[in-house]
Amino acid sequence: MAETDLSLRDADPLEERVQGEGEQFDDENRLTPAFVRAVRESLSDDNEDSTYDLVEPLHPADIADLFELLEKNERGLLAAAITDLMSGEVIAELNDYVREDMVEALSAEAVAGIVEQLDTDDAVQLIEDLDDEDQRAILAEVEPEERAAIESALAYPEETAGRLMQRELVAVPEHMSVGDLIDYLRSDDDLITEFWEVFVVDHRFHPVGSCQLSWILRTPRDIALTDVMKRDQTLIPVDMDQEEVALRFQKYALISAAVVDESGRLVGQLTVDDIVHIIQEEASEDTLLLSGAGEGDINEPLREAYSARVRWLIANLGTAVVASAIIAFFGGAIEQLVALAVLMPIVASIGGNAGTQTMAVTVRAIAMNQLTRSNTGRILWRELRVALMNGATIAVLIGLAVGALFSPPLGMVIAAAMIVNIIVSGMAGVLVPVAFERMDQDPAVASSVFVTMITDSMGFFAFLGLAVASGLVTA
Template identity: 75%
Template sequence: MSESNRPLDEDGILLAREPEEEARPDDRIDDERMDEENTLKPEFVRSVEDALDEGDVKAVYELVEPLHPADIADLLELFERDERYQLAAAITDLMTSEVVAELNDYVRETMMEALPPEAVAQIVDQLETDDAVQLIEDLDEEDQRAVLAEIEIEDRIAIQSALAYPEETAGRLMSRDFVAVPEHLTVGDLIDYLRDGRDLPDEFYEIFVVDEKHHPVGTCALSWVLRAPRAIALADVMKRDQTLIPVTLDQEEVGLMFQKYNLISAAVVDENERLVGQMTVDDVVHIISEEAGEDALLMSGAGEGDINEPIREAYSARVRWLVANLGTALVASLIIALFGAAIEKLVALAILMPIVASIGGNAGTQTMAVTVRAIATNQLTRSNTRRILMREMRVALLNGVTIAVLIGLATGAIFTPMLGGVIALAMVINVVIAGLAGVLVPVAFDRLDQDPAVASSVFVTMITDSMGFFAFLGLAVASGIVG
């Protein structure tokens, strides 16, 4: 409906435009392309693959065109490398910056390496600075220089400035698109400036107020600005208390600050306390998801654990921890060897040993997972380590006694009461030791400025297995049940 045909109210003012009924992309494709879990259906993926094999570019385009950029990225990741290139070539104008930004890091890296620098530069020009940095940082230095040479000087300076900061810091991740105004403005001045619209980000929710040295002195939410009288000074309505993020702060700490203070956005400042960027909650959601997955994978020794990771890198990341685990397993084997004669005399010991080790290992893993998470979320600090340790020891003692009663009664009924008592006592000892190791090993790594999730599981498993075997077999020998 044109402006001239829109109805007027009684005061002669244009009424709000009524929303037109449009078919949403999601409504059009849910049944035929997406399943109930919002993932691409296998039959749809096969139809795209068949069209590619037949060289029917038009059919491929028609199949992919209705998809959301994030779903196009998912589709690309489902294909092998050569097929990805074919698919990208068939849907060239659908390969927007939104699709590239959603791609898995490894997939994006290989696809960018296959494109000429000028093509990558065109994609970079469409991206926000933080997304552009994420794309370029994965390229080797020679490709980085070639791509940056094709980018406009202003964007090039911003990207090079971001690349100068360490990886996974606020400086790498922050957005340089923000609104900052001097503190002497009135609300009316600010509204006029925003309506002018020059050099403003496409989307923003908060306005930063700065002094003459570009130091942030307060913030104004758009909701405040819209409701305040024009004559009021910004200094009278702005929020002076704000959370400032140092440009070198690690991304995990950034996520914790947003979580702790319920932030929507926050100013990023350099070493001179000057405003240089902002972090927003959508950035932090990605950070939290990434860090949570990273910790879980590190605890298992699986490296980055990405299914698109090259085989050689996946092998290298995993095998070193398996070799380390082999070494720690030998410690437990040596302890078993010390009691070889006792085991030969009483086969029941060999039957029951795995139970002691298994329960101890599981108990240690539980405590370790709780401890690693507490360290990651700053719930466990130097000031409360002792209290947390004593808490976990009490939990371990209760768990140990419960399991000991069950295994002791069962063993006593099947074998002998004496052996039941021995395994019950060994179980209590091992579960308590597991609780102790589950706290102290991650804490020790953290005190050494190492990621507590990296190798804690290897050492906790070694301790629980070794001490479990030693306690059980040692008590068996000491009790005299082995003749």
């Protein structure tokens, strides 16, 4: 009984509160409000030991989630309390804005301590968005060898293989045997601890092949590396854009790949765990750009969010004026037949949806290198046929409904307008993104603005124009 009393007396009250209110995670594997509240209270009490004990059992990805759930002023306190838990996995999972807030809240010495625990690519990711003065202050506290590697990476443009690659790798000369390699891997204490393949290089440090660890373990010691290595490699240039890198990994099912400089010299490697993040970022970026929402990050500063969104709303305002001008031109016809005003939005709305569908397919095809100059004509003809079938189906449905509710002639007019607008929408959904891509612009950036203008304007013009041309009304 005495032991029980002692254990209760020594228990942390914050941990007791978490256990009393619920576990760390809910049914959907999200951190519970009770746990987050306990961490907040521990931080406010300046109890670093208690904070550490609460956070230490979490997976690095869950620690990153915890940072994002805290207020800006609390993130620096948490980072200071759990410095030795700030692994590369945590840094990689952090939201960009949250990572920047966390780094700015810490001293240069504290950030340098975190940087020295990370692989080069993760260290670069940690400090690359800071201003030059902060970067210099942090790097001044880092060991010279590590500092040189980070500065070398920062010299490459953002979102390129050179900026993303890991400098830490295993490379051996081509004259080795399998036994020599195994002895080298076991005896060299300075080698990295996690790797999937060994790169074989010539005297100029140019990669000539690679060996997976499974091959090395299953091959007799006296066999030469040149006899078992894979000579056909996918080499990544240092200046290759990260989106193209991700496509290479996906296309060739790569686990890792060598990165080479302009002279063909091996300078780093990329691994699939880095590429997963890139694929996620690029997919999210294209989706948000299609809507004109900027980065669309809930942690983005208000001023930046406002600036990113308002310019496209202003552009939409301008395109809406074009559609309004068409309506104004047919104002007399609308006055003669009020049903035209009732039915106009249907034509424009269906056309807009059809255009958005085609545009989304086209942007994805461009991003995945499925739509190139060699097959643009074929894709355009395919989407034209899809638009014809969709247009015919919707035209029959809306034509019958309008014919029954209003008049058969009006039903025929709206059916014809629907076919015209869906066909135009389908063509715009392909041609607008392709035009942006041909001009070396991101096809997702403003495609939706122009496609919306085309579908709305053409919808109103086709419907009202056909009504006048059929004699239902006069212009």
